[in-house]
Amino acid sequence: MFDTLGDYRWTADLLVSNWVMAETGHAPGPHLNSETGDSGGGFDKLRLRFPEAPPADLQREDISTELLLNRRKDDSRPKLKIDVPWYGGGMSFGSVSVYTMMAKARVAKAWNTFSCTGEGGYPPRLVPYAKHIITQVATGLFGVREETIQRAPIVEFKYAQGAKPGLGGHLLGDKNTPAVAAMREAVQGFPLFSPFPFHSVYSVEDHRKHLDWIAHVNPNALLSAKVSTPVDVDMVAVGSYCAGAHIAHLDGSYGGTGAAPNVAKKNIAMPIEYAINRVHQFLVDEGIREQMTLIASGGVRTPMDIAKAIALGADGCVVGTAELVALGCIRCGNCESGRGCARGIATTDTELMDLMTTQWCTQRLVNLYSAWREMLVDILYRLGLDSVAALRGRTDLLTHLDYESNAAS
C-alpha cells in the first residue's frame, strides 16, 4: 500500500505515525514503527537501552518535561522555561504561508513553548502571540526592525542552517510573491539572497558586538546563536557563550529547507549526533555547560529522536519538518517552487495556501505535541528517569547498532 510514500529518512511508517498523532493526539499502535526510520545512519543507528524495569515508585505524572532556556548566572533576563523540551523552528514568511506560521504560533502558545519567525519578517498577525514567538535575525536582515526585536522574548541569530551550510539563504523568485516582497521590502518576483555570513561578523568579537547591539535594543530578550556544524563547532559554541548567548543551537545536515535550490539540499557539515556530544563535552570541559542551553535540530522526527539527542548531550530540540508533516506534508520535496507545495503549506500562493485553515492546522499541531509529550514521558518512565534534564548527556543509555554487533560477538 505504501510503495511510493516516504523515503529512507521519513519512512512511510514515520509519516503515517505522525499523521495518526496529529489526528488523535496519541501515539499510534504497535503496527507502525513510529520510532526509527531507515536512513542507515544518524539517529536511526542509535538505540536507547532500557533497564529491565523502572523504579517502582516512579509515576508518570511526576515526570517533568520542562526545559529551562536561560541558565546564565548573573543574568538579569527572565528565566524562561518551556513546558516541553522542544520549540518550533524558523520558517520564514515566504518559505511557508502565514497560516502555517499562525498554527505554529498558536501551538506554541497552547503548549507554552516557542515558534520562530524565520528570516522573512514578522507578520502582523503573529503579534498577539509575541510572547511565544522567537524573532530571527539572519544574514540578510530581512524584516528585522527594532519593534520585531523589542517584542521578542528570544532573538535567534541565524548564522547558518544545517540544510545548506555555508550557503546563506535563497528564496527563489517565484516564492517572492507580492506579500513576501512587501514584508521584506524587496521587489516581487526576484530571487532573494541572504549572504552566507553576516557581513558585519567576520571574527568572534564581531559576534559579540552583534549580540551587544540586539541586547541594547531589547535588554530582556534571551539570545540564541543558530549555527550549522562545522569542524570547529565546539569553539563556535564557546565563542557564543563568551559573546553573551544563552542558547547554542546546532542545526545539523538532516534538516530541510523551503528556500533553497535543489542542488543545495545535500549532506554537508558534521552529522548532528556527533556535533551534539562534541559540543556538550567541550562545554563541560570549559566549565560552562551549566550556563548554556544546547539545542539540536536538523532531522528530528519523533520523540525518540528527541530523547536520543538529549541523551547525547543536548538540552532540547528544535523541530521543523515534523510539524509540516503533521499539517499533511508528504515530503515530495517541491518546496522551493512557488506553486510546488501540493498541500499548500510551503507557499504564499493565494490559491494553494487556502487548502488549509489556520484552525485545522493548529489542532493538528496541538495533537502532535500532545502525542509527543505522552511518548516522551513514556520513554523517560521506561528509562527510570523523572525528568528530561536527568536524561541529558546519558550516553551510557545509548547504544550504536554498528558497535553493538561488535560487542555482542
Next chain:
Amino acid sequence: MTKRRTHNQAFPTARAEALIRANACFRPDGELPLRPREAEGGCGVTGFACTIPVSGRHIYEPSIQMRNRGNGKGGGIAACGLVPEDLGVSRKVLQEDYLLQVALLDPGARGEVERKYLEPFFEIDQGGMIPTVDDYRDIELLEIKPPDVARYFVRVKPDVLQRFAEDKGLTALSERDVADEFIYQNSLRLNQEFYASLGEQRAFVVSHGRNLLIVKIVGFAEAAVQYYRMQDMRAHVWIAHQRYPTKGRVWHPGGAHPFIGLNEALVHNGDFANYHSVSEYLAQRNRFPQFLTDTEVSVQLFDLWDRIYRYPLEYSIEAMAPTTELDFDQLPQEKQRIYRQLQATHMHGSPDGPWFFIIARSLANSGEFQLIGITDTAMLRPQVFALQEGEVSIGLICSEKQAIDATLASLASEDKRFTPIADHYWNARGGSHTDGGAFVLTVSPNNGSGEYVMRVTDKFGRPVATPPGQVHADLSVAVRSEARTEEDSDDLKDAAERGDAGALFAKVRDSLVEWDYDRLRWFVDELADQTADAAPALGIDALTLCLDRRYPTGDKKRSSVLTILRGGLERIFERQPRLSQGGAGALRRITWDTRETLRGPDDGETTLLIDARGFSPEGENCDAALAVKAYHLGWQRLVHYNVRGTRFHAVGFGPDTAGLRIDCYDNPGDYLGSGIDGLECYVHGNAQDQLCQIAKSGKLVVYGDVGQTFLYGAKGGEVYVLGNAAGRPLINAVGRPKVVINGTALDFLAESFMAGDPHNGGGFAILNGVQFDADGNVVPLELPYPGSNLLSLASGGCIFVRDPHHSLVEEQLNGGVYRRLTTADWKLILPFLQENERLFGIQVERDLLTVEGELQPPEHVYRKVVPLAHATETDGAGE
C-alpha cells in the same frame, strides 16, 4: 641569454638555503597539525610609534577601550625602541645584546633553564626577574597569576658562534646573522624542552630580539602593564592585543599574542582558514610550529621573508597579502612581473581569512624602529591609521578609531606636544594597487642628534604626510591679551545679537587663515562666554558649524583648530544647568554622577546634554541607554558629548521616532543609528563600523567618514556622509534608502542591493568621489571608486556616480551595467545634492558639476550603475 651569476647574485640564495638547512633538525616526528590548537578568532589590536619614547601607561587607554573586543583570556604587549636607563643597562648593551625574556610557568625551572640554555652559550650582561606587583589580585580583572618572567641581556660567546657556524654550514654569513640564527634556534630548543613537548609546560621564550620585549598573560593587556610594573617604562613603539580566544578555561599565556619572530613582534586580529597549508609551506622551509596558533605562523612567515629571504618590506607584504584581480592589472608592468613570481612562490604561505596584523619591528642594526599595519586583501577586519606630526610625531594603528583618540588624549594629558586629535586618519585598502593594504611607520635617528624623526609610507614607499608648514597650538599657554581686536569683537557682538550662527561661522571661516591661534582662541572663548548663558543654542550651533565644515586653516593644524573649537563647546556645555538645578534656558545637562536625576522636560526645556564620561560602553549603564529613557520621558533633543567609544547611540528608540534629534560629538562607537525609524542623527566627526544597520527611515548626517558595512540590511533612510565609507556599504539593503557619499568606498559598494526602482519608491546611492583639500577646496579623488563588485549581484536600486572621465570600468562590475544619466535621474537626485550642499558646503554647480574649471551638464558628469535586469535600451550605454 643567460645571466652570468656572480658571487653577489648567488650569495643571497646560498645564504637562504644554508639558513633553511640549518633548521632541518627541528622537524618533528609525525604529522603536522591540521588546525591550530587554539582558534584565534577575535580581539582588538593597537599600536603606536613615536619620535620620543613614551611610557607604558599610555597603552592602557586603547586597551581599556577595546575590552569589549577581548574577554580577558589573553592579552599582551610588546615594546621596542626602549630606553636604556629604564632597564638599567647601557645604551651599548641595549643595542648590541639580545633581550631574552623567559616566562617561567614553573618558577623552579629557572635554574635548569639557565644552566642548559643560557650559561653555556651566552655572556650575560644582566639578568634578573622582571619586577611585579606583590599580589596579582590587586589588579582589576586579573584572575590568574601571570607567570614570573626572567629577563636577560645576552651576547653569544664567540667560540659558541664559531662552532655553531661550522656545524650548521653558516660560516659565509656575517657574525650578526649567525648570532641571530643562534638565538632563534636556542629559543626553539628551549621551548621544545620546556614547553612544546608532551608533559608539563614549564617555561617558554617570550621574546629574544634586540631592543624589543614582549609580555603576555591570561588577562587583559593593560593588566600585563600593571602587573609587570611597566607603567613608567618608556619605548618608541608599543603594540597591544586584547584576545578573545574561544577556548577559555584551561588557558596559558603562551598562546597569547604578541608572538616573536626574531626582531619583530606581531599581534593579529582575525583568523585563517588555511592554517594547514601555511604550516606545510613553513615545514618545507624547516619551520615548525610550537604554540599552534595562527599568530605564531604569521610572524614565522614574516621572519622567513625578512631575515632568511631578505626581501624588501614591500615583497614581504606582497607575499603576505597578494595583489589580485583588478588591482593587479593596474600595477605597472615591472611590478606585475615581480609580484607574479612572489605569488607563485609564496601563495600557499599567504594566510587566507580575515586578518589584520600589527608588527613592531626593531631594526637594530640601523637603530630604527618600525610599526607596520597590514590588512588582508578582502579587508574583513577593521583598521584605522592615524598620524600626528609636529614637534613630536606619532603614528597610530588600531582596530577602532576611539582607541586611537583615547591614546592621544592620554598622551596629551601628560605632554602638551601631543594633541587629543590626530592630524590625519585613514584606512588601508587591502591587496590594492593604491596603497597595497599596508602602512609602515619608521622612526629613525636624526643624524646623531639624539632625536628621532618619523616617516610614514604605504607598501610602495609612497609617503603619507600632513600638510607641511603647519604647527600645533600650545594650549597650555594663556591667550595673550592682544589677541582681542575691535574688529573681531564687534563682528562677534553683531552676529550674536542677530542670533546668526551662520555669520559667526562665516567669521571664523573667513578669518582663520589670517588669524593666529591666540585670536582664534580668544574668539572662540568669547563666543562661548557670550552665549553660554544668554543663548547657548546659538553658541553651540555656531561652533558646531565650525567643527563640521571644511575650510583652510593656514599655518594652523586642523587638529588644533578642532581642539580649540571643541574646548569652546565644552565651555558652553558645562555652563548649562544640570537637571536638579534650576535655571532659565532650554538646555539641561546630565552626567554619570547625576544620572539618577533623570526626569522629563519641564516647560521651556527642550534639549538634554548627556556628558558621556563615566558611562559604560554598552549595557544598561551606557549613555545611549540613558538617552532612550530620556526620550520616553519626553525629551526630543538629545546631545551626547565627551563620547569616548561608548556605543549604540541613536539605537533602541523603537518605531516612529520622527521629531527626535540626536547629536553626537567626539568618538561615538559602533552600530550608531541602527534601526532608526524617523529620528534625525548628526555625527560631528568620524563615525565607526556598522552604522545604520537595518535603518528604516529618518536621517543620518556624518561630518566625516564611516566604517564597515554601513547601512547593511537598511530598509530606508536619508543619509549624508561627508567623507568615505569603508567596505561593504549598503550591502543587502532593500526598500528605499537614499544615500549620498561624498568620498568613496573601499569595496563591495551596494552588493546585493534589492531596493527596487529608484524612480518608483525605491532606493539609490550617490557617490561623488570628492574630498576637501587642505585649502578647503572640493577636489576629485584619484578614482571615484577604487574597488570592484560595484552594485554586485543586485536586483534593484541604483548607484549614481560622479565620473566625468569615465574612469570606472566594466571589470569593477558584477551583474550591473553602466548607463547614461537621464533627465529624470537628475531630477530625482538633485534635491539630495542640494541638501548635501546645505549640510556640507559641497556646492552642486561649483564643486560637483564643474570639471577642470568648466561647468558641465549633469549627464556629462554623472553616470549610473543599474542591475542588468533593470537596464533599458533607451538609457543608452554610459559611454
